[in-house]
Amino acid sequence: MSPNALIPSHRKPRRSASSRALRAGVTGGFLTLAVTGATVPANAVDKPVSETQEMPTITTALATSAAKSADAAQQAAFNYERQALQDAAAAQADKAADKAKAAAEKKAKAEAEAKKAAEEARKAKEASQTRASRSDARSTLSAVSDAPSTGSGSVATLVSFLKAQLGKAYVLGATGSSSYDCSGLTQAAFSQIGIDLPRVSQSQSTAGTQVGLGNLQVGDILYWGSAGSAYHVAVYVGNGNFIGAQNPSTGIVERPLSYDMPTGAVRVL
Numbered sequence: 001m002s003p004n005a006l007i008p009s010h011r012k013p014r015r016s017a018s019s020r021a022l023r024a025g026v027t028g029g030f031l032t033l034a035v036t037g038a039t040v041p042a043n044a045v046d047k048p049v050s051e052t053q054e055m056p057t058i059t060t061a062l063a064t065s066a067a068k069s070a071d072a073a074q075q076a077a078f079n080y081e082r083q084a085l086q087d088a089a090a091a092q093a094d095k096a097a098d099k100a101k102a103a104a105e106k107k108a109k110a111e112a113e114a115k116k117a118a119e120e121a122r123k124a125k126e127a128s129q130t131r132a133s134r135s136d137a138r139s140t141l142s143a144v145s146d147a148p149s150t151g152s153g154s155v156a157t158l159v160s161f162l163k164a165q166l167g168k169a170y171v172l173g174a175t176g177s178s179s180y181d182c183s184g185l186t187q188a189a190f191s192q193i194g195i196d197l198p199r200v201s202q203s204q205s206t207a208g209t210q211v212g213l214g215n216l217q218v219g220d221i222l223y224w225g226s227a228g229s230a231y232h233v234a235v236y237v238g239n240g241n242f243i244g245a246q247n248p249s250t251g252i253v254e255r256p257l258s259y260d261m262p263t264g265a266v267r268v269l
Helices: 059-143 154-164 182-191
Strands: 025-029 030-035 048-055 210-213 221-222 234-240 239-247 253-257 264-267
Touching: 154 182, 154 234, 182 234, 182 239
Parallel strands: none
Antiparallel strands: 025 030, 030 048, 210 264, 221 234, 221 264, 234 239, 239 253
């Protein structure tokens, strides 16, 4: 046995590392790690082992990227808010348009109803006027129906001449003896009894005294249109009838007043 075998050793045994403690600190962009309790050489017992690792530095590019991300998020929020406002405005415009359309339709309906009512009122008025005109015509015919169809002297001569012309032709501008126009016939008839009438109907309608249609006498000149601007004339021959040169189709005929009511009459006898 060696003599040294009995001599105890004064060296401390190596520690069996069962755990590690990590201490970290960042200073100036570097990470410092301290590891203790690890298996190290004997002459390094209880001295911590340090490791230094470089950490990423916050550069200008990284800051710019972060700023862009923030701007994008803010723009997205702004776009969302703007779209919401646009949607609200569009909805309000649609509501206003619907309201205006309803008001326009209501106005158009009211105008149509008013127009219809006015048209009905106009038709009713015209119908009333027509009935009144027919009533006046019947009254006129009743008032003159009892007048004699012939008279004595000049009146009889006048009526006799007119009846002798029945059936002859109507020719514009003609004054006899085979054809006449309306004023040519009356002029020729009154010339038989010595009365010289103007040639045209306008002048004949003012040649004598104006008389009412309800007070006609045989020999009165009837006219159609206004006094002084009449477009047609004939002669009243009694019993509600007149003789005149009507038109090219009928020639000289005898007709009742109801056939074509005159506007007025003048008396020259």
